[in-house]
């Protein structure tokens with residue numbers, strides 16, 4: 001049957017070339033082509049897009065929208081099947097690393113393979129010696145071993161230095177003895193650990209000759225490569241069902257305990273420090289912080305994933321807001337599309353703009369990460385602190401805004417957004433742990449704050465700040481300048497926006513530094529002022545995102561109307577933040593309340609400008625219906641018949657009379673009948 005495009009009228013309104021925007025969104029023509037090809041490949045192959053379950057009727061297939069109805073054990077087994085099938089496809093078709101990553105992404109089910117590729121391999125790469133890389137990476141790349149990242153324990157996650165697992169060197173046998181001395185030292189949370197991983201990078205306190213040298217990484221085999229049973233001394237399992245139906249429950253987050261498990265000395269990751277045969281601890285000339293390098297890698301990757309998740313929610317909410325109508329019908333005509341309500345626009349369009357903003361900052365962060373890693377290889381560690389602060393801060397900002405944004409999109413879809421078939425509840429449940437894993441978002445902002453306080457304290461020494469904190473070099477100007485905005489449209493100037501964000505960030509950091517200096521004990525001061533420090537850190541991170549969006553616009557961006565649309569989105573992102581954090585800009589004395597009102601006036605005008613382009617800007621994400629997994633977000637906008645159809649597929653609708661009627665409902669009804677007769 002031919003499908004009708006209920007959103008065709010919306011698409012006709014676009015003032016830009018959607019195909020060109022798809023390329024900007026993807027990052028390059030090549031990236032677009034790979035994503036486009038792989039997303040369609042996944043959508044069109046039932047072995048990748050469906051969940052198959054053996055039931056009394058034989059093998060039954062379930063679509064993605066239906067997966068929240070399925071029991072965890074079945075879902076998990078299907079995820080194993082899909083991972084194995086994907087892996088075979090990758091090998092058979094000799095997919096490149098980029099294509100393999102896209103395949104994993106579009107299959108869209110958290111799985112052990114994410115930990116294996118996203119954390120286990122990066123940890124070996126970052127912390128292993130050349131010999132260790134040579135031995136372990138080929139095994140890992142061929143999946144002859146499957147690994148996870150076992151850092152967090154039941155009692156400690158954020159405080160890595162507080163981990164309790166021990167790795168005690170035994171010089172007699174040239175081995176480490178890995179042990180879990182307490183219940184709270186049980187490894188707890190690692191993805192892929194519960195049921196799948198054969199190996200783990202285990203973080204443990206290194207002890208030689210009775211001396212504790214702090215945390216180090218060790219490669220430990222957990223399960224037999226023959227029958228997959230846990231090796232002697234190892235207790236391992238899944239930690240239980242997590243938030244939401246389906247959602248993150250396709251992942252086997254695990255618990256792990258060691259009872260004096262012995263591993264050879266060369267399984268300590270030795271790039272940062274070594275233990276010699278006679279038990280001597282030798283620190284390399286690389287900084288100890290490189291032990292945390294894999295977290296930096298993953299945090300950086302999570303920023304691009306944030307734009308992906310937010311764009312999905314925004315795509316669903318935008319299309320549905322154009323389909324949905326409420327109120328205002330005149331003379332029997334159609335009601336108003338809810339996307340035309342200014343309140344709907346003021347909630348939706350900043351999220352649309354944020355998706356683009358996060359995409360561009362993610363692109364830049366990937367470049368920055370690559371640049372710093374190349375320097376590290378050449379033993380230049382000067383930019384490592386900035387990379388740590390920036391990845392921590394931008395991961396924190398983007399994942400918090402994305403999780404909140406998904407929930408806002410659910411509300412923007414009214415009641416239907418609450419149905420699992422909208423795709424939004426599951427997207428939220430899968431996404432929200434990103435605010436916690438790879439570093440709790442508040443803990444990460446406090447790391448940014450430490451970096452900022454250090455920067456401010458070094459300004460007087462004449463050290464010139466560079467990179468993302470170069471703006472602090474203009475401290476004298478930024479501390480006393482005032483906005484020169486005289487009318488709403490002055491806020492469209494990138495220079496006006498940039499100075500506002502720089503002045504706000506500088507003043508908030510300086511105010512914190514001044515407050516800190518009043519404490520005799522700086523650590524006590526840091527604890528006391530932590531809420532203000534977190535806000536200063538956020539102001540700095542927002543400045544980075546805004547400035548990277550502005551920098552993107554300074555590039556040559558071809559395509560009809562593309563640059564104009566991006567300029568509108570950039571201003572929406574910045575002015576929305578200015579409006580939301582109005583208090584910061586006022587209190588720090590950079591703007592007057594009148595200038596704040598101008599910003600809001602300009603913001604409303606920008607919403608009107610983006611309105612005709614909204615559906616097409618969401619189309620430019622190029623999400624397939626399969627990837628969206630949402631009836632509300634269907635490309636053709638055919639929402640109502642599909643919602644109606646889907647309701648009848650719910651297991652409760654398998655019979656007109658529900659199970660339990662005879663035991664629980666009939667007696668009640670009978671009782672009422674008897675009462676009525678009385």
Ligand SMILES: CCCCCCCCCCCCCCC/C=C/C(=O)SCCNC(=O)CCNC(=O)[C@H](O)C(C)(C)COP(=O)(O)OP(=O)(O)OC[C@H]1O[C@@H](n2cnc3c(N)ncnc32)[C@H](O)[C@@H]1OP(=O)(O)O
Nearest residue numbers: 097100101114117118158159160161289292388437438439
């Ligand atoms: C085919 C290809 C496919 C590719 C697939 C890719 C897939 C990607 C998908 C991603 C999937 C994601 C799955 C997620 C799974 C989740 C995993 C996890 O959650 S793993 C566990 C993560 N745990 C954490 O993040 C813990 C957070 N805590 C910390 O990081 C630290 O404890 C702390 C930074 C909060 C504190 O560190 P600590 O040493 O205790 O204290 P200090 O604050 O004193 O720091 C000392 C010093 O070090 C600097 N520092 C800290 N961290 C770093 C770092 N990472 N890098 C560089 N430098 C660092 C800090 O700034 C201090 O510096 P100083 O100069 O002394 O001030």
Ligand SMILES: Cc1cc2nc3c(=O)[nH]c(=O)nc-3n(C[C@H](O)[C@H](O)[C@H](O)COP(=O)(O)OP(=O)(O)OC[C@H]3O[C@@H](n4cnc5c(N)ncnc54)[C@H](O)[C@@H]3O)c2cc1C
Nearest residue numbers: 149150151152156157158189190191433436437438439442
């Ligand atoms: C889905 C999921 C997957 C995960 N996968 C892995 C994995 O593969 N490998 C792995 O090792 N770990 C993994 N983790 C664990 C994860 O990294 C930790 O949960 C995370 O680092 C937070 O640590 P925590 O649980 O100890 O939180 P806590 O630190 O206990 O946080 C609790 C509260 O205390 C606050 N808090 C903590 N410290 C401070 C402070 N200094 N100042 C102010 N407030 C503070 C936090 O903001 C938070 O509000 C995963 C977690 C989840 C949810």
